Amino acid sequence: MKQIFAALLAAPLLLGAASAQTQPTQAPATTTNAATRTLSTDLRIYQNFAEVRQPVAPQQGTLTVIWPQSAWSGLIRDSLDLEGLPYTRAVHQTQGSWLENMEGREVVLYEDGREPQTVTLVRARDILIRDAQGLYRRVDAQDLALPELPPESGYGALPVSTFTLAPQASGTGVLSYLTRSVSWTPRYTLTVGDSGAQLSALADITNGTELAYEVGETELLAGDVNLNNDGRMYRTEAMYDTVATSAPASAGNIVQQESLNGIYRYALDQTFSLPASSTVTLPFMTPKVQEFEGYVGLNRGFSESGDEGVLERYYRFKSDRALPGGGVTVREQGRVTGQTRISETAPGRPVDFSLGRDPEVSYVRSVKTVSRTARSAVFEVTYLLKNSKKQPVRAEIKETVYNDRAQVKGEGVTQNGNQVSFEVTLPAGGEVTRTFTVTIPQQ
Template sequence: MRRIVTAALALSLGMASAADLRIYPSFTEVREPVRATGPTLTISLPEAAWAGLIPGTLDLDGLSFSSAVQRQEANWLASLEGKTVYVKKEDGTLEPVTLVRARDLLVRDAQGRYRTVRYEDLVFEVAPPLNPQTPSQALTFTLPQPGAGTLTYLTRAVTWSPRYTLKAGTGGAQLSALADIRNMADLPYDVKGTELYAGDVEVQGQPVPAPYMALRAEVTASSGAADAAAPKINALGELRGLYRYALSTPFTLPANSTVTLPFLTPKLTQFERYAGLNTYFTPQNTDGTLSRFYRLKADQRLPGGSLTVREEGRIVGQTQISETARGEEIEFSLGNDPDVRYTRAVQTVSSEKNDKGNVVRTTYKVTYTFENGKDRPVRAEVTERVGGRRITIDGVVRGQNPAAELRVDVPANGKATKTFTLVVDNS
């Protein structure tokens, strides 16, 4: 497998060494062991690695240096300038020519005539590397003394994210997760140690590229492309507010791929379905449909990611969940439920004015009528937020900008009514 860092000049990398990856949601820290046997250390990074590198993040850890120079090296094709290559002719025969200039593929034939050719028509005596026309970047470090260290840099090319599946049925619900590790570079990684971090970590550099645009293949733990002993993801606890995980064994992250591994299997300590409405108070009458809501709690911390909900094996919706602490409530909606409708009627009970004739205190009676068209009962929940300086709901002073909360069970193919009294005091 092609290595992410290759040996050049005074750099010596053993065949058994491999990169360590610390993968975050929007970037990765690559850590590659290096050893210098002299006063300089030269490292060549393929252009595919350089393209995703976050500027200003290259460093040597554990190995002091007095200066570092970065430059662009010629590509493989340039190394053949002045040498004989072959051009495939229309009749299939090969014509020996001299490669004069690799930049525009200028060649000279046996008669001394010059012309440019297409790369597809060139034939070589040795196998060319991947992307032979692409240059590489060379880094030369000047060292006070030889030694071993670790080359580190941050790249946008490798990211990860969890995705959850909530399977619900008449007997309850189960929550499971997969971890997608994405490599968006034309560069494979032979990974020795892997850590995954979940949380809000910001770094400088270019915006994060959209992951799905660069994916060309997906490798799952059960596919033939994956190792038979696929790594497991183990929790390592918390690090300054970040969730930390590690892969149990080394693995290969192919170029332009996604490696998917089983992640979490948390137990749900709470699970509820209901038809809900989140709205704001208005003195006008309203009506409409409620939405399909879910409410759950898990016994583990959950990194943010996408969530697919299946009911009786069928997908009923998708959403995103944010970073969630253990036991914290998760609530989300999957769209309207046309079978559960509401009618909201508002009655002005009283109104008080000040000496200037301005209304300063108003009492309202708000009545919700729910209608359930399903053949089973439905829990209906309404949260209606009220703006104002001093608010009283059902005789209880609630302070500023509170919410009225209604809960009612609506029978199958039936109706239910719920009422609350609201006093808005802006005096």
């Protein structure tokens, strides 16, 4: 049992009926006299889960998979299957803990304020010991010094999946499952300069399990893919937290493929290693930025009361490629000027976002009631926009009138449904005034 736990940190342990064992990831198995081989894993990684496709080559009769706790707790309900090897049933259960092997053996107990003493471990489940006086009591597992090296995965019992193969099953198969413990996300850097803007992207692939994957084929997918809300398979709690760390990558290019019914696909053209409890960062793509512009803006709802404030800094551009949703860091003159997130955007569609307040561009909004009757109310809205910058700046003002029958009139002001908008260029150190009327039916 001690040797079996040593192999668990590299991959799920796969056992055949004749103790034959296939190690599907990086490290070879350690508990078999039969021939073993390393088989690469295929990953289809989505932005909040992944499909793992692990080749297996059992001998005959049964295939047994012993899972590390972190891999089992991330498994998605009803997704575990064995393809290419017909089976008559699959049983998922919890095997005995490693500490059960110590039952009946002498261990050393260390307790605060007492000399170490040799005791006998009677029952591992609740850490029941018998001391030299023959008395029984429960202690903490961390207070025991053991005669054998325990596994890194802890003393807890491990989940086991056992597939009973059909008589006609032969050759190799694929163990497939969905897991929330492996995912990816893009992150972008928008670099703004005097000549325009450039956009670059990285792909962060995160492995939150103890499994170290040697990945053969990798596909990154982005889009709205819904899964069952119950999420976890057979267990609802995570066994422990994992800390993702940065890891180097020797992978090649990530190539965009044809979309799949609204799902964007990207293929990695080389194999790579995905260490346990790690995040591997790969260069993703460098889309071509089109129609980039920076401006200030205000997006608000209509109000009968006046107010004042400052506008926000906005950026807008189009990309020649589909952009999966992710975080964006904006740099100007080498300095970070803000971070935000963008949603998935098709090629050629505008990406528009705000990076916060611009205190150098302010507004004063005043409202005058022109008339109010039982049938309608008419308001005159005036914006005074001031620019204290040393260069001109373009401003976009948008108001939403929460009445589908409202009518808006004003020079340079447009109405699209219930949204009122206008655009102006504010001169350096200058100001601009715009006025429009809003007629709102009262019935």
